[in-house]
Amino acid sequence: MSEERVAGDVTTERVGTTERVGIDELLERVRAGIDRIDPRAAHEAYEAGDALLVDTRYAALRQRDGLIPGALVVERNELEWRLDPLGSHRAPEADSHDLRVVVLCNEGYASSLAVESLRRLGLHRATDLVGGFQAWKAAGLPVLLPTPAG
Secondary structure, X not given: OOEEEEOOEEEEEEXXXXXXXXXXXXXXXXXXXXXXXXXXXXXXXXXXXXXXXXXXXXXXXXXXXXEOOOOEEOOXXXXXXXXXXXXXXXXXXXXXXXXXXXXXXXXXXXHHHHHHHHHHOOOOOOEEEOOHHXXXXXXXXXXXXXXXXX
C-alpha cells in the first residue's frame, strides 16, 4: 500500500483503486481501532509502572504549559525512531513491542495519528491520551510548571 498527500487530502491506494479521505475521516478511522485512555487512568497506569507516558508536544508548548513528571519527551518528528524497539536510535525505555505507550500531544488529536504509526511498528499496546496535556492539567494531575525567566 502506498500513500501520498494531495491538496490537503490523504489519498490511500488500495489494489489499483484510490480512496481520498479528509483528515476528520482519517482521525475517526484511526480512533476506531484505538482503546484511548483518559488522564486519570493514564496517571494510574504510569504510577503502577504499566505505562510509559510520551509527550510529543513541541518545545514552546512545554515551556509555556509545563511538563508531566516522568514523561519521556520525544517530539513528534522523532517518535518512530525513538520508540522502535528494533531501531538503532531508540530510547532506552523502548525495549519491547509489548511496551504500553501512552502518547500525548497538546489536545489529543495528533497523538491519535502518532499511535497509528507506532502500531505499524508493532507497538500493539500503544494508545493516546484523550484531550492530551490540556486534559491532564485540567484534571489536576501532576505538572511541573515552567519557571519564569529572569
